[in-house]
Amino acid sequence: MAGTIVLYATPEHLNSMLTLAKFIVKHHQEVDVTILSTASTSAAASFAAMPSISYHRLSGAATPLPNHVTNPVELYFEIPRLHNPILLEALEEISKKSRIRAFVIDFFCNSASEVSKSLNIPTYFYVSSGGYGLCVFLYFPTIHETICGDIGVFNDFLEIPGCPRILSSDFPCGMHFRESNVYKHFLNTAINMGRSDGILVNSFDALELEAKVALVKDLCTPKSKTPPVYFLGPLIPEINSNNGATEHECLKWLDLQPARSVIFLCFGRRGMFSADQLKEMAVGLENSGHRFLWAVRSPPGIPRSPSQEEPDLDAILPKGFLERTKDRGFVLKSWAPQKEVLSHESVAGFVTHCGRSSTLESLSFGVPMICWPLYAEQKMQREFLVEGMKVALRLEMTYDGFVTAAEIEKQVRELVESEKGNQIRLRVAEMKNFAKAAAENGGSSVVDLEKFVRCLN
Structure with a gap:
C-alpha cells in the first residue's frame, strides 16, 4: 500500500x-x-x-x-x-x-x-x-x-x-x-x-x-x-533490556523472593498520597504479613531528603517500619521499572491506580490486581476490571478516597490467600494467554x- x-x-x-x-x-x-x-x-x-x-x-x-x-x-x-x-x-x-x-x-x-x-x-x-x-x-x-x-x-x-x-x-x-x-x-x-x-x-x-x-x-x-x-x-x-532496568536493585531483590509471593504497589507518574495515607498503607502492608515492593513518592507539602531528588522515607513512613519489614519488604523512592517488575515470576499481585497502560501490562504478564483509582477515568476502569473482566479486587474507600490499613491488609490477604483470589489468578492467567495470541x-x-x-x- x-x-x-x-x-x-x-x-x-x-x-x-x-x-x-x-x-x-x-x-x-x-x-x-x-x-x-x-x-x-x-x-x-x-x-x-x-x-x-x-x-x-x-x-x-x-x-x-x-x-x-x-x-x-x-x-x-x-x-x-x-x-x-x-x-x-x-x-x-x-x-x-x-x-x-x-x-x-x-x-x-x-x-x-x-x-x-x-x-x-x-x-x-x-x-x-x-x-x-x-x-x-x-x-x-x-x-x-x-x-x-x-x-x-x-x-x-x-x-x-x-x-x-x-x-x-x-x-x-x-x-x-x-x-x-x-x-x-x-x-x-x-x-x-x-x-x-x-x-x-x-x-x-x-x-x-x-x-x-x-x-x-x-x-x-x-x-x-x-x-x-x-x-x-x-x-x-x-521491555528494553538495554535501558539499565534489568540491573535495578529491586529486580535483584525480587530474584531472591519465592515465586508469586510479592505484592507490588505503584501508582503512575502522578500517583501521590497524603502523609496520613502513606502511614496507613505501611501499617496495612506490615499487618498483612506478605512480601511487598512499594514505590513511594513524597506527599504534597512534605520536604524531600537533602538531595531534593528523593523522598525521605524515615520522615514519611511510621517509625521503625523499614527496620521491621526489611526481610520481606522493599521500598523504592519514587520510581520503579514497572514492566520489568510485573514480568518477574516473584510478583503475586499489583496494587494499581487503574491506568489503562498499567492494567494492560499487568494482564499481559499474568498479574492479578487490587484497584485503587485516583483520577481521570480510573474509577470507571476499576468497574471494568472488577465487574466486567473479573481480573481484580476493589479497595473500599471513603468518599474522599481514603483507604484504611485494615482494608489494605484485608484485600492483600484476599488476593493471596483466598479462593476468590485464586479464581482471579486463574482468570488473569487465561487473559495472559489470550493477550499473547x-x-x-x-x-x-x-x-x-x-x-x-x-x-x-
Whole structure:
C-alpha cells in the first residue's frame, strides 16, 4: 500500500500512540507511519527507531491560550485546537510527498478532525481507554439527552450497553457538570467519534468481548450506525533490556523472593498520597504479613531528603517500619521499572491506580490486581476490571478516597490467600494467554489490523 498513515497525539497519550505505530509497521512493513505531536522530539526518539516510522513535532507560534483556561483537562483539549493552523501546514507538507491514507487522532485531539476533514482525509479516533471505555463515550450523547441535570449529582447506577453497571459518580469529573467547558469537550468529542471513519481501540477481543459485541450491533449509538471498530491490543511498550532496568536493585531483590509471593504497589507518574495515607498503607502492608515492593513518592507539602531528588522515607513512613519489614519488604523512592517488575515470576499481585497502560501490562504478564483509582477515568476502569473482566479486587474507600490499613491488609490477604483470589489468578492467567495470541499472526488484533489497512483507499 503506497501512502502514509498519520497519527496525531497529545503528549499525554504519545507513548500509547507510538506503540500503535510500531504494531502497524510490524505487521505491515509496506506502510509508512508519521507521528505528529507537540511533544519534544526526544520524547519519541526511543520509540520511533523503525525505518517506517517518522516523527514530526508541531512547533511554531500557536494561537495564544485564553486566560480563563486553567483546568488541566481543558488544556489537553485546547492546546491541539490552538495548533490547528500548524497542523494544517504539516498535513499539507506531508501530502506533497505521500498520499495520506488515514489520519488517526487521540481523544484529546478531537478538534484536529476539522483540519483533516477540510482536506478530505479519512479520520479515525484512537481510544486508549479500551472497549468498555469506548462504549461509555459513544453512549454519552444519549446519557446527555436522557438525564436531566448533572451526572455528578445524579447519584445512581447507569446502564450502558456492553458495560457493567457504572455509578454516575464514578464517571470522570469532567463529565459531571454539563455547563463546564470540559463536559462540552467530552460531549463534542463523543459526537465526532460517532461520525468518524472508524475507531481503533487498545484492547483485544477476549478481554472485552461484551463491549465489542455491543459496538458491532450499534447498541451504543442508538440513533446512528457505529463506525467500524478495530481492537488492536494489547499495545504496551516492549521491555528494553538495554535501558539499565534489568540491573535495578529491586529486580535483584525480587530474584531472591519465592515465586508469586510479592505484592507490588505503584501508582503512575502522578500517583501521590497524603502523609496520613502513606502511614496507613505501611501499617496495612506490615499487618498483612506478605512480601511487598512499594514505590513511594513524597506527599504534597512534605520536604524531600537533602538531595531534593528523593523522598525521605524515615520522615514519611511510621517509625521503625523499614527496620521491621526489611526481610520481606522493599521500598523504592519514587520510581520503579514497572514492566520489568510485573514480568518477574516473584510478583503475586499489583496494587494499581487503574491506568489503562498499567492494567494492560499487568494482564499481559499474568498479574492479578487490587484497584485503587485516583483520577481521570480510573474509577470507571476499576468497574471494568472488577465487574466486567473479573481480573481484580476493589479497595473500599471513603468518599474522599481514603483507604484504611485494615482494608489494605484485608484485600492483600484476599488476593493471596483466598479462593476468590485464586479464581482471579486463574482468570488473569487465561487473559495472559489470550493477550499473547491476539497480537500474533492470525490473532484477533492482527486480523482487525488487516481489516483496518484493507479499508484504506
